[in-house]
Amino acid sequence: SQKIEQNSEALNIQEGKTATLTCNYTNYSPAYLQWYRQDPGRGPVFLLLIRENEKEKRKERLKVTFDTTLKQSLFHITASQPADSATYLCALVNAGKSTFGDGTTLTVKP
């Protein structure tokens, strides 16, 4: 059956460091992969999209990689700030249907 795994439930890092979140999947062939941010009590907010034929995508301090051989995406936040603290969700997209992982909660300590 299809499975999406995001790394450890919680990730704690120091301000200024790079946060790296992982999204692994099995039994799935996504055409796209999206990353969302979710704050407590709010709906997810779209951050970045990467296509299956793209290796890397960047947006300001964010970088996403997509390795369809390893079936893995890495999400990096460089120069992290306390305001980056949130839950980050990856979503695999195929034929218009998005399937979400359970998210990784990131806490950036000052």
Place this chain on the structure above:
Amino acid sequence: EAGVAQSPRYKIIEKRQSVAFWCNPISGHATLYWYQQILGQGPKLLIQFQNNGVVDDSQLPKDRFSAERLKGVDSTLKIQPAKLEDSAVYLCASTGNSNYNSPLHFGNGTRLTVT
């Protein structure tokens, strides 16, 4: 642009009661989704509408859940009768682009507690 509107924000009911949630998507967005998010988990798709037609309801527990989007704009999701395991946040999302890579625009959800 105004975001996806949902109401109510919170609802507490007893098991076996019924409840309804309302969603108004971003103006012009043809595709509307209802997701269920249980605490600590990612959103799980319940139903997808394209205009006023159902595209995918394969994960909707049809014995107790129903949804409609009569005029292709607003949508309501109903649960009758509710069970304890229905306690979750119900998120509505919309997209306006027919491209399959369009990001989802979510509302802030309705938090349902079934006691």
